[in-house]
Amino acid sequence: MTQQNSVQKHHGAEIELLSFRLGEDEYCVGIMSVREIRGWTRPTPLPHAPPHLRGVINLRGTVLPVVDLSLRLGMDPVGGDARNVIIVVQINGHAVGLLVHAVSDILALESDDLQPPPETAGSDGARFISALAIVDERMVRILNLEAVLPDLTVEAA
Amino acid sequence: MSDPMAEIREGFFAECEELLESLQDGLQTLSESAAPDAEAVNVTFRAVHSIKGGAGAFGLDTLVGFAHRYESVLDLLRSGKLDLDPALMRLLFRAADLLQDHVRAAHEDDPTVPEGSADCLEALDALAGADPAEPEPEVTDFQPLVLSFGDFGSEESSAALPSFMVLDSTSLADWEVRFHPRTELYRSANEPLYLLRTLTDLGATEIVCDGDIPPLEDLTEDSAEICWRIVMPGHLSETEIREVFDFVDGLCDLTIAPLPLAEVEENSEPPAPWPPVPAPPPTGEQTKDAPPAPAGPKPESAPGEPPPAREAHGEAAATVRVNLDRIDRLVNLVGELVITQAMLAQSVAEAGLQPNASLRSGLDSFTLLTREIQDSVMMIRAQPVKPLFQRMARIVREAAAATGKDVQLRPLGETTEVDKTVIERLSDPLTHMIRNAVDHGIEPPEKRIEAGKTRTGTITLSARHRAGRLEIELSDDGGGINRKRVLETAIARGLVPADAPLGDAEIDNLLFLPGFSTAKSVSALSGRGVGMDVVRSAIHALGGRVAIRSEFGKGTVFTISLPLTLAVLDGMVISVAGETLVVPLSSILETAAMRPDDVRTVAGSTPVLQLRGSFVPLCDLGAEMGYHAQRPVVRDGTVLVTALENGNRAALIVDEIVEQRQVVIKGLGDSYGRIPGVAAATILGDGRIALILDPADLVRNMTRAGRAQPLAV
Numbered sequence: 001m002t003q004q005n006s007v008q009k010h011h012g013a014e015i016e017l018l019s020f021r022l023g024e025d026e027y028c029v030g031i032m033s034v035r036e037i038r039g040w041t042r043p044t045p046l047p048h049a050p051p052h053l054r055g056v057i058n059l060r061g062t063v064l065p066v067v068d069l070s071l072r073l074g075m076d077p078v079g080g081d082a083r084n085v086i087i088v089v090q091i092n093g094h095a096v097g098l099l100v101h102a103v104s105d106i107l108a109l110e111s112d113d114l115q116p117p118p119e120t121a122g123s124d125g126a127r128f129i130s131a132l133a134i135v136d137e138r139m140v141r142i143l144n145l146e147a148v149l150p151d152l153t154v155e156a157a
Numbered sequence: 158m159s160d161p162m163a164e165i166r167e168g169f170f171a172e173c174e175e176l177l178e179s180l181q182d183g184l185q186t187l188s189e190s191a192a193p194d195a196e197a198v199n200v201t202f203r204a205v206h207s208i209k210g211g212a213g214a215f216g217l218d219t220l221v222g223f224a225h226r227y228e229s230v231l232d233l234l235r236s237g238k239l240d241l242d243p244a245l246m247r248l249l250f251r252a253a254d255l256l257q258d259h260v261r262a263a264h265e266d267d268p269t270v271p272e273g274s275a276d277c278l279e280a281l282d283a284l285a286g287a288d289p290a291e292p293e294p295e296v297t298d299f300q301p302l303v304l305s306f307g308d309f310g311s312e313e314s315s316a317a318l319p320s321f322m323v324l325d326s327t328s329l330a331d332w333e334v335r336f337h338p339r340t341e342l343y344r345s346a347n348e349p350l351y352l353l354r355t356l357t358d359l360g361a362t363e364i365v366c367d368g369d370i371p372p373l374e375d376l377t378e379d380s381a382e383i384c385w386r387i388v389m390p391g392h393l394s395e396t397e398i399r400e401v402f403d404f405v406d407g408l409c410d411l412t413i414a415p416l417p418l419a420e421v422e423e424n425s426e427p428p429a430p431w432p433p434v435p436a437p438p439p440t441g442e443q444t445k446d447a448p449p450a451p452a453g454p455k456p457e458s459a460p461g462e463p464p465p466a467r468e469a470h471g472e473a474a475a476t477v478r479v480n481l482d483r484i485d486r487l488v489n490l491v492g493e494l495v496i497t498q499a500m501l502a503q504s505v506a507e508a509g510l511q512p513n514a515s516l517r518s519g520l521d522s523f524t525l526l527t528r529e530i531q532d533s534v535m536m537i538r539a540q541p542v543k544p545l546f547q548r549m550a551r552i553v554r555e556a557a558a559a560t561g562k563d564v565q566l567r568p569l570g571e572t573t574e575v576d577k578t579v580i581e582r583l584s585d586p587l588t589h590m591i592r593n594a595v596d597h598g599i600e601p602p603e604k605r606i607e608a609g610k611t612r613t614g615t616i617t618l619s620a621r622h623r624a625g626r627l628e629i630e631l632s633d634d635g636g637g638i639n640r641k642r643v644l645e646t647a648i649a650r651g652l653v654p655a656d657a658p659l660g661d662a663e664i665d666n667l668l669f670l671p672g673f674s675t676a677k678s679v680s681a682l683s684g685r686g687v688g689m690d691v692v693r694s695a696i697h698a699l700g701g702r703v704a705i706r707s708e709f710g711k712g713t714v715f716t717i718s719l720p721l722t723l724a725v726l727d728g729m730v731i732s733v734a735g736e737t738l739v740v741p742l743s744s745i746l747e748t749a750a751m752r753p754d755d756v757r758t759v760a761g762s763t764p765v766l767q768l769r770g771s772f773v774p775l776c777d778l779g780a781e782m783g784y785h786a787q788r789p790v791v792r793d794g795t796v797l798v799t800a801l802e803n804g805n806r807a808a809l810i811v812d813e814i815v816e817q818r819q820v821v822i823k824g825l826g827d828s829y830g831r832i833p834g835v836a837a838a839t840i841l842g843d844g845r846i847a848l849i850l851d852p853a854d855l856v857r858n859m860t861r862a863g864r865a866q867p868l869a870v
Contacts, residue, residue: 043846044847045783047782047833047835047848055846056825058496061840063825063846
């Protein structure tokens with residue numbers, strides 16, 4: 001599930017990423033961990049949950065937690081309008097919805113294009129980034145999903 | 158666990174469950190019938206025998222040993238050599254309980270011998286050994302098995318056979334075994350060759366194949382025309398020979414008779430058609446009407462017809478064992494179907510179609526079908542309460558033995574069906590209540606006679622469906638609740654104020670308070686003060702209620718009302734601060750409208766609601782759920798008065814009561830941990846998720862935060 005990490009080691013291998021927008025910034029996750037993309041649905045809030053856990057939605061009969069990725073990365077919360085989307089990812093056997101501003105593109109990159117993130121000591125957001133890449137003069141941040149969603153059990157308890 | 162042997166082993170233990178159940182049934186019938194019931198004895202014998210047989214195949218020696226000695230006593234009983242008196246009955250029940258323990262120990266690979274089995278075995282052996290009517294001549298043989306006939310035996314023949322057999326086994330005449338497999342034998346994948354090999358190993362001197370084999374064109378692949386005649390040496394016992402055929406019992410016609418000397422000479426000649434075996438009917442017919450044995454065995458030599466019980470067993474076997482996971486998956490899918498249907502219905506209603514639009518009528522029949530599918534699927538999970546009741550019968554016996562009282566359990570409505578999970582989770586609270594009933598309810602025998610009652614106390618355990626719920630009633634004919642003592646105890650423990658004006662029902666309900674116990678002496682059985690409050694919370698956790706009523710000197714009745722399934726729940730849909738929530742109906746006592754005057758504060762800021770003379774703590778649901786900030790005391794609106802586990806109440810402030818409906822319970826999954834105050838989630842007709850509240854948990858957490866203290870009673 002953790003393509004980002006393993007991918008770096010494979011020289012020259014091509015990887016596909018789903019890129020999306022959080023505020024003005026562009027992020028992406030390995031496309032293999034994405035299960036589907038859903039339109040905005042208002043989540044049912046859970047009491048006593050951390051702020052970035054926006055609540056739960058009905059994903060064809062199962063209860064899916066939704067994490068506000070922007071809030072999780074220390075930025076402003078995603079407002080929640082019709083253009084916002086929920087990316088359903090599978091991580092460690094759990095399905096989680098990531099609430100983002102908008103989905104932009106699918107990128108195919110050589111693993112050589114990826115560069116490790118610069119050392120930015122202590123910055124909270126930095127540990128969520130596994131690699132950076134330049135695509136059409138834009139900087140694309142590749143997320144380390146396992147760091148973003150360490151263990152939901154701990155998160156919400 | 159991919160080991161096929163492990164799978165077969167599991168199958169054996171699953172079968173053991175059924176056998177133990179029929180054993181209990183048989184014993185129950187025996188204990189109730191005045192005259193000895195031969196069929197019931199046979200049923201018990203068969204059950205123990207089959208367990209022994211299976212256990213032997215898996216090398217479960219401890220289990221085999223116990224079953225074997227148990228079987229010996231049952232066999233004596235069957236042959237009429239033992240009289241069934243109450244003491245023996247008790248022993249048989251006890252042995253059945255221990256056999257169950259042995260099976261469980263074997264299943265769990267637990268090497269410890271179940272407690273008390275040594276005593277029980279001693280008692281069994283004493284009976285089996287001290288029997289004067291069994292001077293078996295074959296000393297070399299394994300004594301207790303001599304009378305084992307496998308599954309045979311209508312009443313007359315089993316009574317007639319032993320003497321016949323004992324007589325003949327003394328002579329050393331060879332045995333003539335006639336073995337005619339029926340079609341079923343081949344169909345159940347048995348191979349006569351193996352049986353014949355076993356017989357050869359035992360020392361068969363002659364095996365002759367015969368049978369009226371039809372011309373090739375009439376022969377069907379599963380026709381059973383071939384029979385065998387085997388001569389076995391006379392030093393073997395009939396039982397030994399018969400045991401070879403244990404596994405094909407009922408699938409073949411088998412006669413074992415001593416060979417007349419005259420016939421021994423005949424044997425040297427080529428086999429002649431057998432006079433006693435009529436020519437088998439044409440093949441096609443034979444395969445169709447199998448049960449009336451095509452080859453009539455000699456009536457005087459052995460009972461060849463399967464007893465009625467076997468046929469009944471055959472019918473019961475028309476079931477399939479399905480992994481519970483698969484059923485749960487089906488239940489989940491149907492739950493989704495119900496939700497989808499509700500969503501569809503809502504969209505169609507909003508679409509404003511013509512009343513006679515075909516979409517509407519289609520949806521109507523879809524709705525009906527959905528409901529039927531849901532009911533049927535729920536029925537798959539439903540199981541009769543019988544195994545639970547049988548377990549309780551055992552608890553009664555053990556508790557009675559421990560307290561030296563005479564108690565019998567009268568089960569009613571054992572066939573009532575309810576969700577498997579409900580049954581499983583009902584076991585603990587019910588055990589506790591039964592122990593209580595024996596320990597505190599039923600009086601000692603002397604006292605009962607003094608009070609003009611029968612010496613034996615009766616506990617009635619009944620189950621029935623009532624208004625879409627399961628109602629279980631546990632009543633005893635004991636002394637009833639001593640309300641004076643209950644009240645005194647409660648006051649002494651500071652559970653109620655000394656001057657509390659309590660009605661009878663209220664006093665009875667004090668039994669459910671935590672830390673309450675009236676038993677004068679704390680026995681190992683009950684009376685540790687963790688009793689009835691635990692019972693009540695367990696039943697609440699199942700969405701149930703428990704009520705008590707009692708008449709002093711006459712007895713006590715506990716009524717437990719439970720939902721039939723844990724997959725759907727009757728709920729009240731409410732809205733709070735724009736969010737929709739579901740409150741289980743079982744936890745709601747009443748709904749009420751608040752008036753500003755009814756709301757008081759205690760200790761400065763804790764709001765309470767005055768409700769018909771008593772005060773109930775108020776809980777601002779919106780604030781508790783974090784939907785909005787704490788706000789000043791709300792003084793009007795609607796409240797739901799909910800029952801808490803400890804008998805207290807709390808009033809939840811809600812904005813609106815939307816509707817009352819059945820909701821499909823969805824687990825919140827394991828990724829959140831436990832959310833205080835939330836039991837589960839459900840999906841509403843609009844596809845949104847609504848949380849199902851656990852009011853007791855919510856208020857408990859609120860209390861811990863120190864915002865409000867629920868008042869005692």
